[in-house]
Amino acid sequence: MLSRHYALSQDGSSLSLAQATKTVPDLAPNSILIKIRAASLNYRDLLTMGDAGGTRDGLTPLSDAAGEVIAIGSSVTRWKIGDRVSPNFFPAWLGGAFSPVHLSNALGGGQTDGVLCEYLVIDQAAAVAIPDHLSFVEAATLPCAGVTAWHALFERGKLTAGETVLVQGTGGVALFGLQLAAAQGARVIVTSSSDAKLERAAALGAWKTINYKNQPDWDQAAMALTGGHGVDHILELGGPDTYDRSIAAIAPGGKIAQIGVLSGFGAQPNLTPLQFKNASINGICVGSVEHYARLNAFIAEHAIHPIVDQVFAFDEAPLAYEQLRGAGHFGKIAITFDR
Incomplete structure (x- = not known):
């Protein structure tokens, strides 16, 4: 199966953002396949685009997304098809003390592909459930900020x-x-x-x-x-x-x-x-899967809705970057994958 995604490609001494396609990898026994429904941007994404020396050519950017599980590996027990989930910023920081090794594995930065793609394969332990009262766009604003x-x-x-x-x-x-x-x-x-x-x-x-x-x-x-x-x-x-x-x-x-x-x-x-x-x-450098789960429980308890400044279509992702760069936003800038 092919997945549309965005890639940061070397353009001389800088990076440019453009659409491409790639093959979705096969599921490992403990992995889930998420159909991404929305993503959001952070200031960190501007830093990644500006770091031509430290960002892998062809990197899929962004760390924040929400979507639904559409396939599960043979050993998956935490999720079922149709579940609404969001991947953690640090996929391997499940809980406990932070380890510097997680820095190199953060989604959408340096060498690790992120979530600005139609389909994402991730370990079942790296995802959290989305609060029922949130839309996909709202949930996609949570993993980093x-x-x-x-x-x-x-x-x-x-x-x-x-x-x-x-x-x-x-x-x-x-x-x-x-x-x-x-x-x-x-x-x-x-x-x-x-x-x-x-x-x-x-x-x-x-x-x-x-x-x-x-x-x-x-x-x-x-x-x-x-x-x-x-x-x-x-x-x-x-x-x-x-x-x-x-x-x-x-x-x-x-x-x-x-x-x-x-x-x-x-x-x-x-x-x-x-x-x-x-x-x-x-x-403070973002947080663990356990942190994310406790945040979502608090958000659900208090019926909090994230503040979304503007939502762009998938094909308008470069405009979302420009909106963020302009620094005139109030709250989050998001991208919806729904057509």
Whole structure:
């Protein structure tokens, strides 16, 4: 069987995205065949397209997808044909402690093919069930951004009701952080340079908002909003341009989740204040299959719907990349495979 897919191909010193076809591999005894119904993009996908030296020629991109099982291997017991599933970002990180070996096997990056394809073969243990109330498009937004926010706030952050959370921006991870934290009963502060986006964040449950264009000292604004105490949890998504302010705004005993590189790599903040606040930094790189399953249980319990900014058809995938690159989105950008 042939599967349409997109490939990142070498074009001089850069990579270009184009459609191609490939043969779907035979099923191993423990594998399942998923008909992909939707996928979504992350900032990481722009980095992959821009990394001509580290990305295999012909790589199928994207890590996030949802679909239905249409065939199962002879030893599969977890799934049946017709089940709605989503593959985990790290297919082999099932649970427990993280191993660096998983980095090279992450879907859609470096050398490992991803999910921008009509059919995907994956081990049965690498998939999770989709919440019943979500569409395929909504479910396809969860594997990277949703799991990252969950891992940061709940698995490592141990977020409880009444605590204060600050999220930077209104991209995928930020809005999942807002929705999940608000459902937990936390007070969420959202920063953005757009008043229109901040109004939408408030409608989703943000406790307070800060326009960092009007208030560049947003760390001081966050301290004022919390009566000088500081913020209990910060989703650090910016990188070098935001890190020192995150450290200034964190509360005693607070937790900074190191996630993003939107302003670049190589942040070198002054860490000394963390010592005298007894605060900490948790490095967060997506999450395990167990994390994903617990996220979906929470989403189902609270009837949360992911925020999808725009949906493109499969043939319009390059336009989805351009929309993401323009950075004007609020929430996730998705691709539907339904014709």
